[in-house]
Amino acid sequence: MAMIEVVVGDITHERTEAIVTAANESLMGGGGVDGAIHRAAGPRLAEAGAAIGPCDPGDAMATPAFDLDPPVRHVIHTVGPVWDGGGHGEAEVLASCYRRCLEVADELSVSSISFPAIATGVYGFPAEEAARIAITITSASTGVQRVKLVAFDETTGDLLTAELARRSTVRTPLH
Numbered sequence: 001m002a003m004i005e006v007v008v009g010d011i012t013h014e015r016t017e018a019i020v021t022a023a024n025e026s027l028m029g030g031g032g033v034d035g036a037i038h039r040a041a042g043p044r045l046a047e048a049g050a051a052i053g054p055c056d057p058g059d060a061m062a063t064p065a066f067d068l069d070p071p072v073r074h075v076i077h078t079v080g081p082v083w084d085g086g087g088h089g090e091a092e093v094l095a096s097c098y099r100r101c102l103e104v105a106d107e108l109s110v111s112s113i114s115f116p117a118i119a120t121g122v123y124g125f126p127a128e129e130a131a132r133i134a135i136t137i138t139s140a141s142t143g144v145q146r147v148k149l150v151a152f153d154e155t156t157g158d159l160l161t162a163e164l165a166r167r168s169t170v171r172t173p174l175h
């Protein structure tokens, strides 16, 4: 079970062993958080992404972190769902993004990972439901010890914090 922490800030400043980027299927970089991470990691990130892509929505693939400072060793690229009203499996694809990133992190023996609010920007996924999915999946069992959910704005941060508090106060009934 990982320790989950919500922070508000720029994910490129996080010092976890892996940093997740909300990519597009080409893995060659884009705008938003993907653009910020590619700028910080340098041009080799897009080359490495192109070499392993394309990546299906809901899947995750790792590359080295290149120019990102230690202890960041890996960038885990995941492709979120484009929100289309909620009736097209978007929630399942987003849950898969978080699950696959944790699986890839486990395979790399990563002990700490930072996530952005995947799909809640350009892809339009409602932030409240996305926060519920992020907390639900990262609360499940994983070998990763520390999970940081990095919001870029206070509203997203508040949603994640409220969801985390709600989950931690839910007690399993004593037998």
Ligand code: APR
Binding pocket: 009, 010, 011, 012, 022, 023, 024, 029, 030, 031, 032, 033, 034, 035, 036, 080, 116, 117, 118, 119, 120, 121, 122, 123, 124, 150, 151, 152, 153, 156
């Ligand atoms: N640090 C942390 N979070 C950030 C940063 C940053 N530097 N920059 C943006 N964000 C936040 C956004 O505010 C949003 O909450 O990341 C979240 C995800 O937004 P996007 O980056 O737009 O990602 P997404 O909605 O998944 O759309 C992906 O956008 O940039 C393109 O190539 C990308 O096509 C892909 C699409």
